[in-house]
Amino acid sequence: MQAINANPEGQLLRVENLLHEFPDDARLHFLYGSTLIGDGRLIEGHRALTRAVEIAPDFAIARFQLGFFQLTSGEPASALQTFGQVLQWC
């Protein structure tokens, strides 16, 4: 995260390269999605977060991040569905 904050574009490219190498790593998708959203690339960020949750349904923080993003995007039904799993774990 520090590296990304210091050099966003370069490190984003590095994450993309890592994703090519490890396409099924949910943590990378979560990192990629969070960075894209922070960068204003909202549609791509949503896709990456969704992919992270698809790969690892038990990845709580990714699921929470996706649900919160859906809620603030005016998609309450989708957010409820996403949060639903998190609430079951509580």
Place this chain on the structure above:
Amino acid sequence: MTQNLPSGLDIVTRPRQVEASLWRRLRFENQSGCREAIFRNYTPSPRNSAPNFAGGSYRRARRFRAASIRRPSGGDRPLRSLARIDIRRVCQAKNQSHRRWSGPFKRSRRAIQPAAAHQLERLRSVSSGVSPSSGDYIAEVSDLAIALALGLIIEQSPHGDITGEASSINGYHSRDWQELQHSVLREIDRLPDNEKTVLQQHYLHDVSFKLIADMLKVSKGRVSQLHRAALEKIRARMNSMSKLCPKSR
């Protein structure tokens, strides 16, 4: 002056994210309703832009504003321009659309004539529901007049632009008039989605039936049916509130 404070989901939503969500759901998930929501979001832009191209003249600015409401963009330009927007850069989309819409205003230096075609559409729509076999011509003409009057009430509501006619209404009538407008607008909000869309787009944004048909992916005839049905429902509800004269049949 009271402020409209955000409530419900509006407290947490962020406009840019909502906009991106609409684009995403329209382009990749083909969700119905998104296209209309996006169009509604961008439609006010020409109205706001009009005075900037009026050369500082107040009278010209008023004509441009009225022209933008009667014919906001030159036919189906809004839908075509929306289809070309690069949604990856949706944060800049409004600026892209603004540049496309600014062209017609810059080129034109006189007010666009009222859309007689739209008025003809309305008349055909409301008259198609009248049965000529009853023989009560006074009642038939009354029904037509009331339906057209409802449309004019909607068109001149606060969401549209009052182009000077309101100034001729004196202080005693204006409050009743505004209450009537608000009642009609509230009834529109209670209509089913398609009917609500037809009335809002046609009367408040001056969109033709053909363009609404493209937006809703139905035929123009179906839009005409929805238009008539919506006006009849509003009339029936207003009758029950004793705001209008009852049907004379």
